[in-house]
Amino acid sequence: MRLAELSRTTGVPPATIKWYLREGLLPKGEATARNQAQYDDAHVRRLRLIRALVEIGGMTTQEARNILAVVDDPNASIDQVVGAAHGALARVPDSDSDATTLAQVDHFLASRGWKVMPGSPARAELAGIVRAMAQFTPGYDHSDLALAAGLAPYADAVDQLAAAEVEELPRDVPRDVLVEQVVLGTVLAERLIGSLRRLAQESAFLTRYVAPSDTNR
Amino acid sequence: MRLAELSRTTGVPPATIKWYLREGLLPKGEATARNQAQYDDAHVRRLRLIRALVEIGGMTTQEARNILAVVDDPNASIDQVVGAAHGALARVPDSDSDATTLAQVDHFLASRGWKVMPGSPARAELAGIVRAMAQFTPGYDHSDLALAAGLAPYADAVDQLAAAEVEELPRDVPRDVLVEQVVLGTVLAERLIGSLRRLAQESAFLTRYVAPSDTNR
């Protein structure tokens, strides 16, 4: 398969594929001559993975490259792969978040029994979100209890999902397949949950605000 | 309150505030002279809302402006506000998604009893995600049942959350407060769920892959 055909099967423009090759996101094809190269299914797969990370996951190419580097490293553990994906998905606030909110978040995580590493990007992101929410709640008392009560329904929902996902990972599968599945499960599922929630919300709003009497009252 | 003080209380640089004023994201202060203006708490609040949408929600300023326009329109219904927020959160694929996936998604939504408008951005986004996932599953049979089975755990989790959120909205509150809360509840909660899921996932991976014997084996 040459570049043009790779482009046709994936729908990615040739110029973009060339750019991915230059940037090192996509490994080079096997050269058959000075200006001819062969690509195979692994390239198709990798190209689709890149597009999934960028188009659906909303990552920059730099973030995608970081993940792919870990994916390609045969010595990297699953934890490291997950860590790379999480690092790219998190929107860590620029400024150092205040210690109060961070301590509150840590307390919440401990009360949940979640083991999280201090450098976790998601932890910093959560602190930023909590801080922003608190700014809009004038009477917010900054107590650990108030936080835990507010987050509980979300944490409950997500706890089950995460546990099931990790538990259902296949054990008897080659590393590259498992790793790819972990990345997709982390990145695409996050977007999946988001769109499903919006669909459920939309439906709930339509039911309550537009025609509540039509259905059950 | 003058511009410099507005900058100090929100942490947003003066030049950025000026730019938001020019772009129409932030309403002008009340002019007291040709080159002096007064800002009040509403400006502080609006500025914080803009930063929440942009920094946490990851929106472009154009998307933020679209939402704010609906928020400011006293004739806009809650549904329209939610619709604007959803429109900015969704990552709709560029290409027209294929009819097969879209029909499958519609079938799934109907089986759930979710009422969704055909133009819903979340619907198109979901179709794009399902399509990408199917590409990585060679034996995927494109049956409605397989889709429903795969999405069920996520949809179950999200269904309860969305219903609770809509149900818990205050009814006896001025429109602007309600509208602001709806936008924040839509945008910030989406990010909140994402970061919480990653934290739960991180914990689950640490438990299973790093030290499973320490805890329960």
Add this chain to the structure above:
DNA sequence: TCCTTGCGGAGAGTAACACTATCCACTCGC
């Protein structure tokens, strides 16, 4: 053998985005 078509690789160019810097006339407070 020629000749057209297409290939790959490299570098420059581009469009959008979100600010940021500079300038200027003016005004407030001392």
Add this chain to the structure above:
DNA sequence: GCGAGTGGATAGTGTTACTCTCCGCAAGGA
């Protein structure tokens, strides 16, 4: 009265993700 500060306008900057153009070479038909 004067200097620091203000608001408004315009132009400039850095980043990102491509996209365009060019070039020498290869492949395959006439």
